[in-house]
Amino acid sequence: MGQFEEIDTQKAKELIDQGNITIVDIRDTSSFEEGHIENAVSVNDTNIEEFVNSADKNQPVLCYCYMGFSSRNAAQYFKEQGFETVYSMTGGFTEWQRVNENSGESFQEG
Numbered sequence: 001m002g003q004f005e006e007i008d009t010q011k012a013k014e015l016i017d018q019g020n021i022t023i024v025d026i027r028d029t030s031s032f033e034e035g036h037i038e039n040a041v042s043v044n045d046t047n048i049e050e051f052v053n054s055a056d057k058n059q060p061v062l063c064y065c066y067m068g069f070s071s072r073n074a075a076q077y078f079k080e081q082g083f084e085t086v087y088s089m090t091g092g093f094t095e096w097q098r099v100n101e102n103s104g105e106s107f108q109e110g
Contacts, residue, residue, distance in 0.1 A: 013099075016037070024040065024078075062087045068089060
């Protein structure tokens with residue numbers, strides 16, 4: 001089954017810039033609505049089963065949360081559900097914002 005891979009925000013940005021990756025935001029809905037990584041999908045307890053059943057398991061998945069802790073559990077769960085390549089972003093959205101706030105790239109408000 002394998003393990004997910006933990007990556008930093010720089011590696012995450014490189015993967016996102018290359019395209020062909022599913023970005024999964026596992027924070028609560030209101031946090032997602034306040035701001036998220038561009039093209040991310042909000043996945044939580046109410047829609048995770050639907051996501052797992054409909055997502056392309058051959059396409060890489062990048063998970064992130066607030067600080068990078070909960071996304072590890074989500075990444076492992078996605079691996080267990082048969083997703084081939086799964087990443088967890090260390091530092092979470094907090095670190096993503098800090099690193100990318102001046103570039104104005106890959107960030108979507110509300």
